[in-house]
Amino acid sequence: MSLRISHVGLRGVVGSGMTAAHVLDFASAFGTFLDSPGPVVIARDPRASGVMIRQGVVAALLACGRDIIDLGITSTPVVQHAIRRLNAAGGVSIGASHNASEWNALKFLGYQGSYLSTAQASELLDIYHLKKFDFVEWNRIGRLRQDDQALDAYLDELAAHFDFPALRGFRVVVDCCNGTSSLILRRMQERFGFDFILINEKLQGVQFAHEPSTNRAMVELQLAPLIRPLNAAAGFLFDVDSDRVAIATDLGEAVSEEMVLPLLADYLLPRGPGKLIITNLSTTALIEEVAARHGGKVMRVPVGRQATIDALSSHRPEQIAIAGEGTGAVMMPQFRFVYDGIASMLAVLSMMRERGRKLSEIVGEYPRYCILKGQEPLVSHRIPALLMELRERYHTGRANVEDGLRVDWPDRWFHVRVSQTEPAVRIICEQRGSPPVQLFESLSEQVRSLA
Amino acid sequence: MAREHLLKIGVSGIRGVVGEFLTPSLACAFAQAFGTYVGAGRVVVGRDTRSSGEMLQHAVTCGLLAAGCEVVDVGILPTPTIQIYVAATRARGGLAVTASHNPSEYNALKMFNAQGLFFNNYERGELIDLYHQSNFHQASNQALRGVTCDYTNPRLLHIRRVLQHVDAERIRRRRFRLALDGVNGAASVMSPGFLRDDLGCEVEAIHVDPAMPFPRVPEPRPDTLGELAALVRSRGCEAGFAHDPDGDRLAVVDDQGRVLDNDDVLALVVDAALQRLPGDVVVNLTTSSVIDDVAASHGRKVYRTPVGEANVVEMMQAVHAAIGGEGSNGGIILPAVHLCRDSYTGMAFLLDRMSETGKSVSELASRLPVYHRKLGKVTYEHGKLGTLMQALEESFPGAGLDRSDGLKLTLDGAWIHVRASNTEPLLRLAAEARSPERVEALYGRVLKLLEG
Structure with a gap:
């Protein structure tokens, strides 16, 4: 499936799925949707198709009468920060994040840099489908200008939250995956003297050094083997738009992507007033253990950014300790609930600094959870029967049917659900202590035979 | 009826x-059709100074990139400068975002082929079919190209070409004192420098700020150039030049502060060009007979075509003309520079003729045979056009007939031309004769016929 138009926005393989016409219409819908006054902030990631898409987004927003502030190539969190700083009406981040280079997407951001709620996203989709756009008259068309202060202003905010002079002593290896993190980290080196060693730091439009996913396999590929020879304290891998992060320890071990959220929860729970952790049904059960240590509570929501955002908006910010998912995407209340890989990295370093311990020691102290992830082809009309069948078969566990089927036992769980991004059924099993190989295999077999 | 010409x-x-009418989506789709038609390669994009220009240039660039083209952004420039640059850099084609002389609320795309010329009728037909079929080339991430900018070479190329055909040193020595009205259009970025630095003139310039709106009706006509004429008189200038927003048309004010008839401007430049270049002359059917007299004085022939730059250019190519143009709209086309309307060629040739002869604009113009013209328009009911034209033909028995664009009746020492507008349900009416009385009489007779 090479085109996807949903609550998350517009996403597709450029050319075969996502075309200039889609971009113009979707950006025109966004220009029509925005009701607060002020300019719109835009930026893109380094994908070659971003040049074309940016032109279309600019044309559509100018035609809707919006002034545009263009940040050039930068990360989504920087766009979100600039929206707040410039008191903009919203923003558009052009980039396909962790998808392969031939993909691209439009991410729409609202007032204060927030993600759109489901209600807002539905309205935007309706406007897109209606194709009745509010274009202004010739003499009210917007103007385009650049802003080169955005990155420094963003870093100023990070510097106010984290003890940069203390953190810059850590030697850190970073795999930028040819994405926007290299621009941010290089500037941090220049301005604050961080000891970063960057790999895959050249921005690339067509071919990334490797698949831009923040998972353990990608950390093992190039980053982890460099840690010990370079005598580094930690390694970090970012996706192309720098909202997700994955970790390697000082010993050169690739840490499971599932660990980022529990690690940061462990760091943030004792610090803030918030006690609630919001995460999805597919994320590691370690988070419950970590929460229990600090008297915190975990709220599980369906998979996908939208459910997390809606859950966040039904709480007061000070109630929440952290939100995120097992993909390395984490939001902290300190940063107004923006998925921000760079801030996540700084929080990990701060944790190392405050505890005076090596990352491998910190990570090694958690009980071992083993997660297995797989997928099977989708046959949509058989999904309800499949889920019913599985529920009966695994009736000994506690079932949750908010998003497919999740079944929990005291030391293990599984989650079977339909992917929102691919035509596939995803199967995830986790067990405390050892890999749940048998459960995973029989589940995969059952899904294969039933679906 | 009101909305018929709001989008075409x-x-x-x-x-x-x-x-509401010309949207970024339409412009993007049209550009993608264009990019698909000319093929993946370099395409030059420029624009005039309209407030919608930046927006539409982005939409057009988006469409071209999506079709796999590489876009060369030349920024705000006169249309002829863009056309010359397309040809000189061997690009696949070019797009100018400009509605030419139309009011501020309009915009449009002018499309050029690899030679920097308007497409011929067959090519235009293919392109519009491609647009309607919506089966555009969709480049993948790997095949997508980017945007490069060239803001300096286009104007240098254009000016160099124009100066090759005049004695620039002789013009500079005269240190002409000129007035200029750039209508805050695309020519604002080029004409002051061209006249001052390249031709050594002293220039009193008004409306040469591309960031400002058009200060007058953008079409440069006698009734819209009062400010320039007053400037010429108050500052004692030897001539005044006025542009339209995309700098392809030229209007001239003489040293007395009178706005010359555009047909006479064309005649003066034709006269200057035929002094030094071989070949015949091509003009449209509505252009004054003064061109025939000037051409005859050089022993050259005049070809007539339907109204429209593309028609004139096509004929000029076919007959290897020395010069051509469309009197009524101030278009001067000199193939030695480029086969396009070019106000810079017009200015340079006029100044060259003045410096060569030592005569003022008014003196040069006074030597032209005198014709009197009257132009107008009248609405008509759909379905009545044939009847009207037939009645017209019958009421002038014995007149020479040309039906290639409406109806042109050639009488002894006079002519009448009636044609339907391409954009509005209007008949455009032109009459010319040797005396004002006769032209009034002819015009009145035709008008009565058409209205009755």
């Missing part, structure tokens, strides 16, 4: 009122 998509491209 047809063989001459896309033009309309920006906002």
